[in-house]
Amino acid sequence: MTPIMSKTEAAGLVDAARIRGGHTWAELATAIDAPLVWATAALLGRHPLTAEQAATLCALLELDDTVAEALRQQPARIADPAIMTDPTVYRFVEAVNVYGPALKALIHEEFGDGIMSAINFTVDISRRPDPDGDRVVVTFDGKFLDYRW
Template sequence: MSINATQTTTPILPKDQAAALINSARIRQEMTWASIADRLGTAPVWTTAALLGQHPMSAEQADAVSALLGLGSEVAESLRLQPSRGTDPALMADPTIYRLTEAVSVYGPALKALIHEEFGDGIMSAINFHVDIQRRPDPDGDRVVITLDGKFLDYCW
């Protein structure tokens, strides 16, 4: 593949801008995040996070998403980049994100104590990690079930 001057002097599309293009195309084509994940053969939560800029995708995955949504190679190029992980501080005011933060704030110390009691001195990895979300019907209103599945990493001194 030969690279021309435009390809070397044009900035790579920032991940947040790629995410906005992906989300717009997804909405306009009436696709769900889960349907995109299904087409890629990847987990819905991981796929959604990747498409929103929190994980890098392989070249094959990035190309497949761009083709699926009718987006250009600049979006695929952005999807392959390593992200700066985390949440924009302005997003922390979103009620769903705020409530998740609140839940960890309230239950985090108890979960930490229980992890230490069950496993010993260490942490749950957020790098070697799986997350899932399910809907559970309930007579008082459907429930959101979030599963956090992280590898235990013991502290080695």
């Protein structure tokens, strides 16, 4: 029996087919009827696709059933130290290091003792024109979960 392809290998094949086929992440998200950031994360191996989504994507990108099978698997959602050193990813780490304590204090002041869920959560990215250079707008939208004793 052949082992199931890793999500990392499947993600590499999806990205190669996306680039070679001239597709954007937005086109793929639309094809699988999923939000852009979630779909991109899923196609990079961080979320499982449904059987229907995987079949649709693989048909569009001309990938075989072994890729679809891998895309349906549950991921390991762990921090990869190599990814954390990427300059774009590191800017998010840097922002949380600088503003995390302030955000925590403001969440507690506004909502009480609790946290923002990263499970019941959406994230979006957009561009905002600015005379000094376009701005990247990232919106985290998580449910407040209070600590219950």
